[in-house]
Amino acid sequence: MERIARQLLAKCFGRPSGPLGRLGGRLMAHGNAATERHAVILAAPAEQDVVLVVGPGPGVGLAAAAERSAHVIGIEPSDVMLAMARRRCAPLIRRGRLRLSPGTAARTGQPDASVDVVISVNNLQLWPDVPAALAELHRVLRPGGRLLLSVREKWLPSGLSALAAMIHAAGFDTVRTWTWHPPTRMAPAAAQLSAIRTPRP
Template sequence: MESITRRLLTNCFGRPSGPLGRLGGVLMALGNAATERHAVALAAPAEQDVVLVIGPGPGVGLAAAAERSAHVVGIEPSEAMRAMARRRCAPLIARGRLRLSPGTAARTGQPDASVDVVISVNNLQLWPDVPAALAELHRVLRPGGRLLITAHEKLLPTHLPALAAMVHAAGFGSVRTWTWQPPTRMAPTAALVSAVRV
């Protein structure tokens, strides 16, 4: 029973695929929308910034980022989510403000020091190797580049102070953590980490 439940959750939210993946995408778009937009506002990308969005899912935060920046890349391992994001963001893609690529936090496929801002919303708990992913995000960020990660507090793989220590160990400075309660009943408390690439 546990393996069936785990498989259902994976197909819905972990690596969304098929009808369950599409359902998961709809639920993510509804439940995460406030946090997605809040994360983009906190990261505050400028028009000329190159923004890397890790695991954008159905594309709510991706669209918010591409409304601020003309150079947004969404890295998403799920084809089902890339399809949903492409539909949601079609006008922004047509204007050349964003592109979607397969990949993960640990394997973005982006060049060294090519990104100004990295945003990740509610997928940290799915990273198989958090230190490897943080090392990759450090690699792609330019010196002075900004990292903003948020995840459901109850799903964090570790406590916020331990996560902050991992971020610092990956070479980031100005590491800050806090929690935020989205203004919707459906969304749980978000844990946030911000840092700067030293």
């Protein structure tokens, strides 16, 4: 029974697929919206910044990023989520402000030092190899580029300090951590972290 429950949760939220994935996408669009928009505000992308959104799901945060930056890339492993994000963000895609492609945090498909800002909301807990993913995000960020991660606090059993240590180990600098409480009643506390890829001397 527990195995079946895990499989259903994976189809809804882990790597959404089929009707359950579409249901999960609708739930995520509602439940994650405040945190995703807040993450974009914190990351503060400028119009000319290249922004990489990792695991944008149904595209709420992706749309918020593309309203600020004219160069947004969304990478998502789920075909269902890619389709939902394309529908939600269709006007921004047509205007050339946004492009979507399959990918993961560990395999972004982006060139070295090609991105100014990386944003990830509520998917770090799904990364199979967190150090490999952080190394990849460090690779694609330009020197001085910034990383903004947000994940539900309950999904970080080792806490923010352990995650901060991993970020430092991946080569990032100026690592800051804090907890944020979304303004919606049902949304749990978010553990958030910002960091900078060390500029070249």
